[in-house]
Amino acid sequence: MSSLQGNVSPTQPSARPQAKSAPRFAAVGSPFFGILLACMAVIVILSNIGAAKGVQFGPIVTDGGFFLFPFAYILGDVISEIYGFKVARRAILATFALSVFASLTYWVIIALPGFTDDYGRAKQAALEGALGPVPQIVLASMLAFLAGQTINSFIIVRLKARQGERKLWMRLMGSSGVGEFVDTLIFCTIAAPVIGITGFGMFANYVLVGFAYKTAVQYVLVPVTTLVIGWFKRHEPSYAA
Template identity: 65%
Template structure:
């Protein structure tokens, strides 16, 4: 009888809570991410050396894209993060097509910058391909790991999941990007390539770790202002859209 009258256990639900992605806050972060990725793609066409350390001209911008991605993943969930990554992916492709058209247009007689334009933006398609492929894989991995950790631990452990997800995402992103972009910026030896990968990974991950306190403050700022954040989450940890 005791077994028959036992109170049934409630269905297990996700501990994670996410805001709806239809707010102006989400669209603002999405626009910033697109601008950062496009500008970093342009800067990445320049090889940069600080003594023995080798990197590219977009090194100071690209970590910002991951910080913005962390904000979207933590506040709005994996579905919104996936949408933002795909939109940014499309914007990057559009930008390289626009550069191609600019180069192909016939130059006016008074214009003497065609060679410089071709040298700066000519190889950009390979940089963009390297960047968007690395960005796609790295950001997806970053968002997936962050959301899965949030589903497991709820609101606790924000700093830990920011660092953990960033490490996974940045490693995959850096390895893919450097493998394709190295020859474009003039890297030709195995030693230079390893230098490029290690410096890129350590730098990008280090920047994200340094900015984790600021990222946490930004995330809390968004959470306080998103009216839908306190709503119950969906079973799969996604956001209500």
């Protein structure tokens, strides 16, 4: 009996820690990335046009692009989670370049000689009023989007390297808060004079409302964003789930 006990040794847990697996990302060979990039670029460009108009709901001050812009960050979250930081950075730079192209296009349209009758002059004035401020707003948006979205993507990918496929909600919420604050502060600082926002109180209102609204939209839509990311992970051929 003692010999049997001597031959049987209890299973000992390995003292060597298991190697951490690298985070999974997809390649960009499928059509999905192109669709996401196109949607993000269109949303940013339309938001820039809408931002030329100041909007006021009672004491709340914002701009005409407020309802659309948060979705650019949601798409940025999807791209970062599925394709990684390098691809997300390319998407940000592509959106940046397309915004510049759109702004140059507005400038050419305004500069072209129009009809000289009353209707032609009225349309020219309307174009100048609507699209004239856009280059400065585009500058504000590009710098803000470049900084905020890069930080947003970096946080998502770094957290994913630690968490793997777990705690997606934490990555989405943590990155959104930091990225949106940087984006809002830069954008509002540059764009406020063009929109017509003057005085520190009005400016502070603009910054705080913009940050609170955009962050709240992203937080409320975290369950939807999680479902969308899950769908892409299941259907993106190169994502090794």
